[in-house]
Amino acid sequence: EAGVTQSPRYAVLQEGQAVSFWCDPISGHDTLYWYQQPRDQGPQLLVYFRDEAVIDNSQLPSDRFSAVRPKGTNSTLKIQSAKQGDTATYLCASSLRLGSAETLYFGSGTRLTVL
């Protein structure tokens, strides 16, 4: 069974540039999460979906970050006008079913550096 796939693995930007991250969750998992992990910190939840619906995006900086999961499968996280403070690893995770306390399965992440 394929795991969670993310791309790209790395991204380097100048401040003000835009970037998109892509995630393909495990087949059949209805819940998808995006986490931000600054260096030497634990992952911090940005947003999560059940199928195509956003369940909680309260931690997503809405002025510059956006996330979609249009068909309830793959997802894209986009940062408009990146700042140096956005430098972090962006992790995508999926779980089988919302509300079932299932294990989260993580991709390898996208390491973003904003110069």
Place this chain on the structure above:
Amino acid sequence: QQKVQQSPESLTVSEGAMASLNCTFSDGTSNNFRWYRQHSAKGLEVLVSIFSDGEKEEGRFTAHLNRANLHVSLHIREPQPSDSAVYLCAVSSASNTNKVVFGTGTRLQVLP
């Protein structure tokens, strides 16, 4: 707002010696606890899940939960150099099982 803290920040042990990691949480209604391992530049892999007070063993990894003390620990038996990684505690509550809060991690180094 759930707070999850881990100690120590870093730990060095010799191969074969027991490694013990600690995690405290602030929400007494928490009922879903997992320990993850993160090797450098890789994603997280789950090691052990525990949902009730007591002990849960998965191979060389044992979690101990004491919800009255707001504490969960991880013990690694006979650690190997390949166990060198960052270990993360993850906690969620019954009211929102999908909102998982992670600690800041313990960096473990196992010396041969």
